[in-house]
Amino acid sequence: MEYLKQSLALNRELGQDRSAAFNLINITINLIDNNDLERAKQYLNDLEQMEICSKDNFINLWYRFCKAYLLKTSLRAPNRGEAEVILKQILDEEFDDYELNVWTLLKLCELLLIEVRTLNDLGILEEVETLIAQLLDLAEKSQSYHLLTEINFLKGKIALLTLDMKEARKSLTQAQRIAERWGFNQLATKISLEHDKLRNQLSMWDDLREEEISLSDRIKLAGMDEHMEHLLRNRATLTTQVKEEQITVHKERKICLVCKGDILGFMYACSCDALYCEKCARALSEIENVCLVCNTPIDITKPIKPYKEEEVGKKDIVKEPHKNPKNNDIPLKK
Ligand SMILES: [Zn+2]
Ligand SMILES: [Zn+2]
Structure with a gap:
């Protein structure tokens, strides 16, 4: 954080707009992650000023991402709704920035999963599945095998919510194989344990189909919240690209x-x-x-x-x- 601030001051002095903006973006995101929302707001205002002056599309899009990220932390539904609109607009612009697109998709998934739970609406889950398909495509094209593993893992979890056991096992198998192939041993072990758990719980999930259990309960049973939290925690590793x-x-x-x-x-x-x-x-x-x-x-x-x-x-x-x-x-x- 201190390093980021020093770097920001230096870049500002040198008139390096994009680099300074990138420092501001990282500081803002770090502050939001650490729940220091008041200071995050101050940095977001600085970023907005810079965005207005620079007329740089890159800074504009990242500013909007940070704004949505901050709105997303709100417990009020209208704020989260606004965050969702902004994130969707960012995606619509199809700007060629791998990290921006990955994080926008991930944050949108997270928001939609909250909606699935509060509205008990299976239709929203289909929207999440579309985002996941986009993430898989992006991860594969950019050879981000860590992301590819995690998204297949997530896909398996989502399949659980629709009670599609076949799809869940396929995705978990694929996630595990990618993790093994690319040497993510810890992740491979974690997925393998999850797969074992699922194998032992197959009859329980089958019973749920008959009981018409609510989506909110399924989300709880699938450990979805913990899963998303773990997934989003490691920003740097997640988007690392491998060059063979x-x-x-x-x-x-x-x-x-x-x-x-x-x-x-x-x-x-x-x-x-x-x-x-x-x-x-x-x-x-x-x-x-x-x-x-x-x-x-x-x-x-x-x-x-x-x-x-x-x-x-x-x-x-x-x-x-x-x-x-x-x-x-x-x-x-x-
Ligand atoms: Zn075939
Ligand atoms: Zn293979």
Whole structure:
């Protein structure tokens, strides 16, 4: 915090508007996170002044984000409603700033989940699912595997709220596989425990379907609040982007649909062109044993070794996927 303030003073002296604005943004967000709302308001006012003078779209959007973030802390529904409107407007502008878009989507999810509970409205949950799809897309494109893990984890939790056990287990499996593949060991353990818990509670969740239990109670049972709190706590780690060294080594990269890593050992190719690495294919075989794309059973008795296709029998030759997985689009970090 002290460092941020020093940096702010220096950037102001040098007339570095964007850097000074970024310091102000970080200070404001830190203060809000620490519940020091009065001081957060002062910094937000400074940011507003800077925004008016600079006419810089980047500063304008981040100012609006901070404003919504502050409004969101209010216990009054109209303020939270205003925050929601601002966040949606930010998304509509489709400004190319990875962090801004991720945090706007996450904060919007959080707001909508509060609404789901207070209004007991399943329709709002569909809106959350749309945001989650956007987050997954963003995380994959920018190779933020930590975010990709967390969002799949969240997707599993949301599936619990709609009592869709199959989807919940699929998402948890995928979250766990991504965490394992990219070495997020603590997170992998956490997801694995959660998955075990779910496996033991399957009959309880099945019973809930018949009892027509309220969404608010389901949110409590799924531990949603604690989950969101944990998810949003670690700002820096969450949006870290990973750049893999071997990315350009293989001309024809084979990427596993589940863990998004290069397939280096055995590969399972579905008739729909979906590819799975050995570990992910086995993980899927333990739940439904079907392809995530086309629902065809995954036959793990027929593995194929990639890159040495000449060694494989003719009928087993792997076809190229229609589209290359999206992995070239790495936005620069601000
Ligand atoms: Zn995999
Ligand atoms: Zn398939």
